[in-house]
Amino acid sequence: SQTLMKHLSAMFLSKLTVFTLFVVPYAPDVIAFTGLNRLPRRNFLQQSSSSSFDDEFVEMQKTVGEKSESENDIESESGEQNIKEHLEHQKEVFDEMSSFFNSEDATPEEVKPVLQYLAKQALYQMKGESERSSGSFDVLDVGCGTGALFPYYLEAADELEMKLNIVGLDLSQKMIDCANDNVKNLLSDDSKHSIRCEVGDYVSKIMGVNLCKETMSGFENGVINEDTETFRESFDGVVINACFGNFLDQDSVVTAAANSLKEDGCFIISHPLGAGFVEKLKSENPSTVPNLLPSQTEFDELLQFQPLRRENFMEEAQLSENAESATALYFASAKKIPHLLTREVLRLRGKVDTGFGRGGKKLGVPTANLPSSLFQNALENVPTGVYFGWALIKGDDQSSKGRDVIHKAVVNVGYSPTFDGEENKEKIVEAHLIVGDDDIEGDFYGETMKLGLCGFLRSERKFASFPDLIAAINRDVNNAKSSLDLAPYSTFCSDSFFQHSSEEMWVGSSGG
Numbered sequence: 001s002q003t004l005m006k007h008l009s010a011m012f013l014s015k016l017t018v019f020t021l022f023v024v025p026y027a028p029d030v031i032a033f034t035g036l037n038r039l040p041r042r043n044f045l046q047q048s049s050s051s052s053f054d055d056e057f058v059e060m061q062k063t064v065g066e067k068s069e070s071e072n073d074i075e076s077e078s079g080e081q082n083i084k085e086h087l088e089h090q091k092e093v094f095d096e097m098s099s100f101f102n103s104e105d106a107t108p109e110e111v112k113p114v115l116q117y118l119a120k121q122a123l124y125q126m127k128g129e130s131e132r133s134s135g136s137f138d139v140l141d142v143g144c145g146t147g148a149l150f151p152y153y154l155e156a157a158d159e160l161e162m163k164l165n166i167v168g169l170d171l172s173q174k175m176i177d178c179a180n181d182n183v184k185n186l187l188s189d190d191s192k193h194s195i196r197c198e199v200g201d202y203v204s205k206i207m208g209v210n211l212c213k214e215t216m217s218g219f220e221n222g223v224i225n226e227d228t229e230t231f232r233e234s235f236d237g238v239v240i241n242a243c244f245g246n247f248l249d250q251d252s253v254v255t256a257a258a259n260s261l262k263e264d265g266c267f268i269i270s271h272p273l274g275a276g277f278v279e280k281l282k283s284e285n286p287s288t289v290p291n292l293l294p295s296q297t298e299f300d301e302l303l304q305f306q307p308l309r310r311e312n313f314m315e316e317a318q319l320s321e322n323a324e325s326a327t328a329l330y331f332a333s334a335k336k337i338p339h340l341l342t343r344e345v346l347r348l349r350g351k352v353d354t355g356f357g358r359g360g361k362k363l364g365v366p367t368a369n370l371p372s373s374l375f376q377n378a379l380e381n382v383p384t385g386v387y388f389g390w391a392l393i394k395g396d397d398q399s400s401k402g403r404d405v406i407h408k409a410v411v412n413v414g415y416s417p418t419f420d421g422e423e424n425k426e427k428i429v430e431a432h433l434i435v436g437d438d439d440i441e442g443d444f445y446g447e448t449m450k451l452g453l454c455g456f457l458r459s460e461r462k463f464a465s466f467p468d469l470i471a472a473i474n475r476d477v478n479n480a481k482s483s484l485d486l487a488p489y490s491t492f493c494s495d496s497f498f499q500h501s502s503e504e505m506w507v508g509s510s511g512g
Helices: 002-015 048-072 080-096 109-127 150-160 173-186 202-207 250-260 274-284 296-303 466-483 489-494
Strands: 137-142 164-170 194-199 235-241 261-271 308-317 326-336 340-351 368-371 385-393 406-414 428-434 448-459
Touching (some): 150 173, 250 261, 250 308, 261 274, 296 326, 340 385, 406 448
Parallel strands (some): 137 164, 137 235, 164 194, 235 261
Antiparallel strands (some): 308 326, 340 448, 385 448, 406 428
16 A cells, blocks of 8 residues: 555665565465564574584585585586586485485474475465366476475375375485385375376486577477477476575576476475575585575576566565464475567568468468578577567558558467478468458568567477367467567567668668
8 A cells, every 4th residue: 555655665764674575375374474563583594403403414415515526526617518517416415315315304393394384385386276176286396305395295285175296306316216115105095196206307307408508589498309298398386495506507497497387387496494504505515506596586587588477486484373483494486478588589571472371271370471581591590489579561652451550470480390291491480460350451472571579489399280280379379469468578569670661771680
């Protein structure tokens, strides 16, 4: 309310006091903070009962990490070879520490309520507004270790009336061996839930590569084959608990998360001991923990060129209504959305080609084509896939209806691989203008079209059948149409590229 904002503003200006609002959706039994009557912050690492655990754990991981580091000469910078060496280092460290992580000592009593809270919050985020009465929620627990979160998932799922299929993934074979043993004691023969665990690197498992480099449309899409397709777009939730700082290239991890989630699925980073604990681990043992947990700003930056939108960010929480203090922890979540912002606006202009005549005839979605020969080498480094943006058909003094008007457009850049034996010989631009039946008069073959592409939907792929392709195209059209109503995409319709009349302008150095 305005009164509250004035009150907050006055207090901020007079005392430079920072107030934080934490929103906890779908959790009616959890108290949210406004910061007005802020409870004293409770950090387990500052408790006398847990301070020794802090020091002993850090020293233990440091000792094991330094031993492995001396044997492997680990580099802290990102790069394919460095990542391979880093993964080997992680395997050795956590194989060595598996017995500790499988013991009661690894989870002090004070930490258990935090794990319970984090697991419940993760499932709240996944369930959202869903009223799913049948079917199950598929959860990928990345860096699952010995299965520390498994019992808390099951407890929360029963309370929330959810059925879970959990996949635990970890680099360490010994950790997974322990996890599989623990699962046997967790699940009864008639349990509605399932848990399976396997060994592997998360990024490689999803992407087929261990490093995803930047591209104009976000990040590289990796390798799609039978192995990676098993995990792609397969999960309602991906949870990385207590190990996000251990990954060398965090952009690649977030890319893998975006690719492994179903639409509306949730990506979650959590830690029961909070960002301060990870900072201490990194300080003492950077070869094993090369990165910090991201701040809210850094989390947003990680999501900027991903099809993910931040949902929640907490660095403390009140674990119960009767708690006298707030507990330090870490919980950041994002939801999978169907669109992402391109790193650059792709501006194209050329005369519309007759194309192959299949867009309207075979697919029911007429397209205006611009062959790559118009742009020399400008399309070479543009990833194939489905983009969206704005289009203008340039008119003249005797123009028909629909010229010199900005239209929404969904655009495929690629080779049309589903058309067996009829694939494009060159990379072409196929634009479908999202218009009503009477918005454009006549066809516009040979007329000049301008395209400004600012968003990306998906990579080009070969579909098993035409019905599958048509269904995907219809989804693309609907997603493009709704996305272009959102900022920042909506602002690009006023790009000066569309207003400038000179044909000598807007010609790139490579001809585009």
